Amino acid sequence: MPLDPTAVGAESAAHTSSWRSKDALLYALGVGAGVTDPTGFELEYTTENTKGVEQKALPTMCVVLGGGVGAGPDSPMAKIGTYNPALLVHGEQGFALHKPLPVEATVSSVSRITGIYDKGKAALVVLESNATDTADDQPLFTTTTSLFIRGEGGWGGDRGPSGPSKVPERGADHVVTYATRSDQALLYRLNGDRNPLHSDPSFAAAGGFDTPILHGLCTYGFTGRALLHTLCDSDPARFKAMHGRFSSPVLPGETLDVHIWDEGGGSARFQTRVGDRVVLDAGTVAYE
Template structure:
């Protein structure tokens, strides 16, 4: 069996030093659509070094996201075909606001392995700390098609209608009723080309021929770009533009986005959190992000 769950979970964590500058933060913000209008004071918080605030989802690319998913897929006990790998979900817990520049130690390990029958799910955990203590924890949920069926723990359900859990473990229900806010965000034609400069150079997001081999009509947007665009919309719309209010952010990737499409972002206020659903407007509101929660103070 290509995945040996016991060996993967027992493997020694991989540790590396990461660093980022204000320029890395600005590039990431531009990659998720910040800076429009260019002279808007609210947008200058994301683009001008003298006013720079760091959107927490920057944590997914800081230090080019290493050690991350690709590193995790080469851990002991894991030997998989990358063409069978899908990014299923992402969770982020903030321990402190992210500074505009810094150096830190990132420790990556496989935190869980689930047997879904026709697929295996690996939870890749990256914990990042600097000289002052913990900064953030990232969990990437990775589906590996064709690698389940060994009789292991099935783990939590990932169906869109299932109950989901916040980072603190408290069950929450899918949002119902009219959303408190709906915004639309246009994805630029060159959005994926710009976002990939923050570290994810997968040709699926740039090369039309590669995208066709993967079963898509054309290159698709990075799921983590949609993830960042959505968090920015929530912060700007319901959190007063204050990035430091975000405590945790989790989502399940429910569908693809093509550059040039429009994201429809629906938001429901809850006590200490915002529930979110994201769809592609031009494709009859096809789901893009589901089971999405932004926890805040």
């Protein structure tokens, strides 16, 4: 068996990374802030020099910060054994903010494998990354990433925890609709994910797609904006945590409908759809 389940607990060395005002602006534009928002141009996220408006960072930007849990030779992913990267699929993504995300910061991040599970036809690898703000040595955010590697299951290992609970069967309390741009993936890729699956038609065709698909984390960011404006009155300091499962790819230009069930007490569930197709499922969010 090429994967090594004993790699659970493998940890990267601490590495430092930074972002600046321009990075926050680019991320906001990449996840649709601006003209795609029915309430306005979201100038607090898309400009840094508007009179009377202080620039802010979107909470979901933390998932593209800290260097990435799977990046570089020091990544704990290098310790799990051999596998075909083409069979790796981003399954779930979550994060928790320990304080509001700054527009500019330098963080020290450590990534760790927290689980390797046998799902039968696939293996599930779960990674956690903790980022500390070097300005005050305080925790800034924690991200959790679940990766499915097709064809690497079946060794008789622990299947892991059951999947997240589904959204309620009743109608949503809120539905927020955002249209993505036909060139959305070309813009979002400038945040760091240059996978040609999202830009090269021939590469996408080799993967079984008629056209390049949108990054899952771009759909995640669009969804986060809907949650921020609907549940937090557009105040990112009130946004605490988010988790969702990727269930179907999105094509640039498709329209996203974010269905939100507010459960009270600072928690809600969500599901993002394209028409009747669920693209981000079993979503949970915590807010104040």
